Amino acid sequence: MPAISMKVNGKAVCGDVENRTLLVDFIRTNLGLTGTHVGCDTSQCGACVVHIDGKAVKSCTTFAVACEGADVTTIEGIAKNGKLHPMQQAFHENHGLQCGFCTPGMIMASIDIVKRNGKKVSEDVIRRELSQNICRCTGYHNIVAAVQSAAEKM
Amino acid sequence: MSDTGIGARVLRKEDKRFITGKGQYTDDINLKDQTYAYFVRSPHAHATIKSINTAKAKKMPGVVDIFTSKEVEEDKIGGLICGWMIHSKDGSGMKAGPHPILASGKVRFVGDQVAVVIAETREQAKAAAQAVVVSYGVLPHNVDAAQAMKTKAQVHDVASDNRVYNWSIGDEAATDAAFKTAAHVTKIDLINNRLIPNAMETRAAIGSYDTGSDHYTLYTTSQNPHVARLVISAFHGLAPEHKLRVIAPDVGGGFGSKIFIYGEEVTCVWASKRIGGRPVKWTADRSEAFLSDAHGRDHVSHAELAMDASGKIVGLKVHTIASMGAYLSTFSSCVPTYLYATLLSGQYKIPNIYAEVDAVYTNTAPVDAYRGAGRPEATYLLERIVETAARELKIDPAEFRRRNFITVFPHQTPVIFMYDAGDYGAALDKALEMSDYKNFPARKAASAKNGKLRGVGFSAYIEACGIAPSAAVGSLGAGVGLWESAEVRVNAVGTVEVLTGSHSHGQGHETTFAQLVSERLGVDINNVAIVHGDTDKVQMGMGTYGSRSGAVGMTAVSKALDKIEAKAKRVAAAVMEASTDDIDFKDGTFTVKGTDTKMAFGEVALASYVGHKFNSSEIEIGLKETSFHDPSNFVFPAGVHICEVEVDQDTGLTKIASYTAVDDFGTIINPMIVEGQVQGGVAQGIGQALLEGAHYDRESGQLLTGSYMDYNMPKAANMPHIENFKLGFTFTKCPSNPLGMKGCGEAGAIAAPPAVINAITHALGVRDIAMPATPLTVWNAMQPMKRAAE
Numbered sequence: 024m025p026a027i028s029m030k031v032n033g034k035a036v037c038g039d040v041e042n043r044t045l046l047v048d049f050i051r052t053n054l055g056l057t058g059t060h061v062g063c064d065t066s067q068c069g070a071c072v073v074h075i076d077g078k079a080v081k082s083c084t085t086f087a088v089a090c091e092g093a094d095v096t097t098i099e100g101i102a103k104n105g106k107l108h109p110m111q112q113a114f115h116e117n118h119g120l121q122c123g124f125c126t127p128g129m130i131m132a133s134i135d136i137v138k139r140n141g142k143k144v145s146e147d148v149i150r151r152e153l154s155q156n157i158c159r160c161t162g163y164h165n166i167v168a169a170v171q172s173a174a175e176k177m
Numbered sequence: 178m179s180d181t182g183i184g185a186r187v188l189r190k191e192d193k194r195f196i197t198g199k200g201q202y203t204d205d206i207n208l209k210d211q212t213y214a215y216f217v218r219s220p221h222a223h224a225t226i227k228s229i230n231t232a233k234a235k236k237m238p239g240v241v242d243i244f245t246s247k248e249v250e251e252d253k254i255g256g257l258i259c260g261w262m263i264h265s266k267d268g269s270g271m272k273a274g275p276h277p278i279l280a281s282g283k284v285r286f287v288g289d290q291v292a293v294v295i296a297e298t299r300e301q302a303k304a305a306a307q308a309v310v311v312s313y314g315v316l317p318h319n320v321d322a323a324q325a326m327k328t329k330a331q332v333h334d335v336a337s338d339n340r341v342y343n344w345s346i347g348d349e350a351a352t353d354a355a356f357k358t359a360a361h362v363t364k365i366d367l368i369n370n371r372l373i374p375n376a377m378e379t380r381a382a383i384g385s386y387d388t389g390s391d392h393y394t395l396y397t398t399s400q401n402p403h404v405a406r407l408v409i410s411a412f413h414g415l416a417p418e419h420k421l422r423v424i425a426p427d428v429g430g431g432f433g434s435k436i437f438i439y440g441e442e443v444t445c446v447w448a449s450k451r452i453g454g455r456p457v458k459w460t461a462d463r464s465e466a467f468l469s470d471a472h473g474r475d476h477v478s479h480a481e482l483a484m485d486a487s488g489k490i491v492g493l494k495v496h497t498i499a500s501m502g503a504y505l506s507t508f509s510s511c512v513p514t515y516l517y518a519t520l521l522s523g524q525y526k527i528p529n530i531y532a533e534v535d536a537v538y539t540n541t542a543p544v545d546a547y548r549g550a551g552r553p554e555a556t557y558l559l560e561r562i563v564e565t566a567a568r569e570l571k572i573d574p575a576e577f578r579r580r581n582f583i584t585v586f587p588h589q590t591p592v593i594f595m596y597d598a599g600d601y602g603a604a605l606d607k608a609l610e611m612s613d614y615k616n617f618p619a620r621k622a623a624s625a626k627n628g629k630l631r632g633v634g635f636s637a638y639i640e641a642c643g644i645a646p647s648a649a650v651g652s653l654g655a656g657v658g659l660w661e662s663a664e665v666r667v668n669a670v671g672t673v674e675v676l677t678g679s680h681s682h683g684q685g686h687e688t689t690f691a692q693l694v695s696e697r698l699g700v701d702i703n704n705v706a707i708v709h710g711d712t713d714k715v716q717m718g719m720g721t722y723g724s725r726s727g728a729v730g731m732t733a734v735s736k737a738l739d740k741i742e743a744k745a746k747r748v749a750a751a752v753m754e755a756s757t758d759d760i761d762f763k764d765g766t767f768t769v770k771g772t773d774t775k776m777a778f779g780e781v782a783l784a785s786y787v788g789h790k791f792n793s794s795e796i797e798i799g800l801k802e803t804s805f806h807d808p809s810n811f812v813f814p815a816g817v818h819i820c821e822v823e824v825d826q827d828t829g830l831t832k833i834a835s836y837t838a839v840d841d842f843g844t845i846i847n848p849m850i851v852e853g854q855v856q857g858g859v860a861q862g863i864g865q866a867l868l869e870g871a872h873y874d875r876e877s878g879q880l881l882t883g884s885y886m887d888y889n890m891p892k893a894a895n896m897p898h899i900e901n902f903k904l905g906f907t908f909t910k911c912p913s914n915p916l917g918m919k920g921c922g923e924a925g926a927i928a929a930p931p932a933v934i935n936a937i938t939h940a941l942g943v944r945d946i947a948m949p950a951t952p953l954t955v956w957n958a959m960q961p962m963k964r965a966a967e
C-alpha cells in the first residue's frame with residue numbers, strides 16, 4: 024500500500040492507503056474528520072467538497088494518492104481561532120441549513136464560488152455554480168441568500 | 178413576545194455542529210471491532226430463487242460470514258410488517274404478502290435483498306457480494322400500476338389479481354344522483370408520478386450485540402426510533418424492548434423515507450449476534466438508496482367533477498389505482514386511503530364525494546409515505562380538476578374557487594374530516610395581492626415580446642396533519658396510537674432538559690422546542706437542552722412525520738410544562754409561606770399576590786431539590802414531569818399558492834417566473850424555520866412538477882432512474898429568484914391544541930405541483946401535461962399548436 028503525506032487543515036498528516044482509496048475515505052476513515060460527507064456515488068451531490076490547494080474539489084472523485092504533498096482544507100479547518108468563517112456565519116444567520124448533511128460541501132463550494140467571482144457575484148452565477156451541490160431540505164433559497172451575504176464580508 | 182419566545186426568529190441552536198463539521202450522523206459513528214455489511218440484491222424484477230451458493234464468496238479475503246433467508250428462518254426472525262389494516266369494500270382484509278428481511282424463495286423487485294455479506298472492510302464485503310452466486314428462475318413481471326390487475330405477473334400468492342384492497346369512501350348512490358342533476362361535468366385522467374425521496378444522507382445502521390448482557394444496540398437513520406424498537410421487538414422477535422436500544426443520532430433528512438422499518442437495519446442488528454457480537458455497520462450507496470428506499474406517489478386516477486348552473490360544485494367521483502410496489506411497507510396502506518381520499522373535499526363545499534381506490538402490487542420498490550403522503554396526490558387531483566373546470570366554464574380560476582370555498586366552521590366533509598377552523602378567502606386575497614395577479618396580462622404580454630409563453634396557476638390546498646387522534650386512527654385500522662410523549666426535567670440550578678419522542682432531522686426542534694420552554698418558564702434559551710432520538714433516554718415516542726412535531730410533540734411538552742408550573746408554584750408557596758392560590762408566575766418569577774415577595778424560577782428549582790423549606794411528605798422532592806398527549810383532532814393547515822411560469826417556445830424549458838405561497842399554519846413558533854419548511858417543501862413540489870420521476874423499464878423491470886445522472890433532483894438554478902419567491906401567512910388559531918398550532922412541514926410539497934402544472938397548461942393553452950413537465954414533454958405539447966399556426 025502506498026504511503027502518502029499531505030497537509031490537512033494546516034497539519035501534516037500521513038497514512039498508508041490503497042491506490043484506489045478515495046480522498047474522502049482517507050479524510051473520514053484515516054483522519055477521522057467526518058464533517059466531509061458522502062451523499063452519492065456519481066460525483067453529483069457535492070456533500071464531499073473540500074479545498075485542495077485552495078480550489079473546491081469533490082473528494083469522492085479524487086484519489087488520495089493524487090493528493091500527495093497537497094494542501095487540503097476540510098469543513099473542520101475553516102474556522103480560525105474559534106471564529107467562524109464568514110460563510111459558516113452566513114449559513115447560520117440566513118438559516119441556510121436544515122438537516123445539515125449537505126452543509127459542509129455547500130459551504131466549501133460556496134467559499135470557492137465567492138473567491139472566483141468576487142464580492143459582487145450575481146444570484147444567477149451563485150445558482151448556476153451551486154447546481155454542483157444538492158440540498159433536499161432548504162429549496163436553496165436561504166443558501167443563496169447566505170452566499171450573497173457572505174460574499175460581502177469575505 | 179420575548180426575543181427567544183414563541184414567534185421569535187431565533188437562529189438555530191443546532192447549527193454550530195453542522196456548519197463546523199461536527200454533526201454525528203450514523204456513518205460518522207464507528208464502534209470497536211465493527212464489521213461491514215453489504216447486501217446482494219436481485220438483478221431481476223421477479224424471479225424464483227433456485228439456489229444461493231456462498232462457498233466461493235465465504236473464502237474471499239476478510240469475509241466474516243454470509244447470511245441468507247436460511248439463517249433468518251433458523252433464528253425465526255419475523256418479517257416486515259404493514260401497521261395499518263385496510264378493509265376492502267366487500268369487508269375482506271387487505272392482502273398482505275410475506276416480507277422477509279432477506280428474500281425467501283422469490284425476489285419481487287430489482288434491488289430486493291437476497292443475502293448479506295459481513296466482512297472486515299466495506300470493500301471486502303462488496304467484493305465478496307459479487308462472488309455470491311444466485312441462480313434465478315425469471316418470472317413475468319409488471320412495473321406499471323395501471324396494468325397490475327390485468328397482468329399475468331402475480332407478485333404475491335395471497336393476491337391473485339395483484340389487488341391489495343379495493344377500498345371506497347363516501348356515498349356512491351348520492352354522488353351518482355348529484356351527477357344526474359349537474360349542468361356541467363369536467364373529467365380528467367391523471368398520473369401522479371412516482372418519486373424517490375432522496376434524503377441527502379442515505380440510510381445507514383450499526384447493529385451491535387453485547388454477549389455479556391444479552392443486549393442489542395441499533396444506531397440507525399430513523400425518524401422514529403421508538404417505533405423501530407417496538408417493531409423489531411414485537412414483530413421481528415429479535416429482542417424484548419428492554420434489551421434493545423435504538424439510537425437515531427443526527428439524521429440527514431427523512432421526508433418520510435426514514436419512518437419505515439427496513440430489512441437492512443434489522444439484518445444488521447440480528448447479524449451482530451450471529452457473528453458473535455461484533456458490530457455490523459451498513460451504509461447505503463446512493464444507488465442502493467434509489468433501489469431500496471420506499472418510493473412515493475405513483476397513482477393513476479380518473480376523476481369527474483359535477484357543477485350546477487351557477488358554477489357550484491355538486492359532486493366529485495374519483496377512481497385511483499395506487500401502486501404499493503412489491504411489498505407493503507410500514508405505513509403504506511393508509512397513504513392512498515385515509516391520508517388521500519379524506520382530503521378530496523379540499524377547501525370546497527362538495528356535498529357528495531365518492532372515491533374508490535385499488536391498491537396494487539407491482540414489481541417495484543415499495544411505495545410509502547413521502548413528504549405529504551396522500552395529501553399531495555389528493556391536492557393534485559382536486560386542484561387540477563378544479564382549474565380545468567373553471568377554464569371549461571370560462572370562470573376566472575380564483576373566482577371559481579372562491580365561489581366554492583367553505584366559509585363556515587366547523588365543517589363536516591363527506592369524507593370523514595371535520596375541518597375546525599380556516600379562512601380560505603383571506604389566503605386567496607393575500608396571495609392575489611402578493612402575486613400582483615391583476616397585472617398578470619401585462620406580464621404575459623411582456624413575456625410574449627421576448628418569445629416566451631407565460632402562464633399562471635393556482636393551488637388552494639388543505640391538508641390534515643398533526644397525526645393523529647389515537648382512537649380515531651385505531652377505528653380506521655392503525656395498529657398503533659399516534660400520541661406523543663414529553664418529559665421536562667428542571668435541574669437544581671434551573672436549567673431545563675426536555676426529552677421528546679419527536680425526532681428532529683432538519684426541522685430545528687432543538688431551537689423551537691426550547692423557544693416554548695423559554696416562553697413558558699422565562700428560562701434563557703441557552704439553558705434549555707432538547708433530548709431526542711435515543712430509546713434509553715426518552716421514555717417513549719411516536720416520532721416525526723405527518724407534520725406532527727409541533728401540534729402533537731410540542732403540545733406534550735406544553736402539558737408537561739403545565740405540571741412543572743403547578744408543582745413549582747406549590748414549592749414557591751411553601752418557601753414563601755403563602756397559599757399556592759396566591760402565587761403568580763410570570764417571566765420566570767414567582768410572586769405572592771399583592772406583595773413584593775418573590776422568587777426566581779432558578780431559586781424555586783433549587784428549593785425543589787434541596788427540600789429544606791417544605792414538608793416532603795406533602796410535596797414530593799424534585800421538579801420533573803411527564804406528559805403523554807393524544808390529540809383530539811387532526812389539524813388543518815391550508816393556503817393558496819400561485820405560480821407563474823415562463824416557457825421557452827424553442828426548447829420547451831419552463832422557468833418558475835414567480836412563486837407566491839400564502840399559508841395558514843395557526844400559531845408559528847419560529848417564522849424563520851417555518852419559512853424554511855415552506856421553501857423546502859415547495860422545492861420538492863416544483864421538483865415533482867418539472868424534474869423528478871422514477872421510471873422503471875417495462876421490458877426489463879430495471880429502475881432507469883437509479884442515480885443523480887438519471888433522476889433529476891431540484892438544483893439551485895431550478896428555483897425562482899429570491900425576490901420572486903414570496904411567502905405570506907394568514908392566521909386562524911387551531912382550536913384542538915392549546916398553542917393553536919397547525920403543521921407546516923409538508924404544505925409546500927402538497928401545494929406546489931398543481932400550481933406549477935396549472936401554470937404550464939395555462940401558458941400553453943393545453944388541457945393537460947404530464948409530470949414531470951420536462952423540456953421534451955413541454956416541447957412536444959407545443960407542437961400541435963405550432964403546426965396549427967403554420
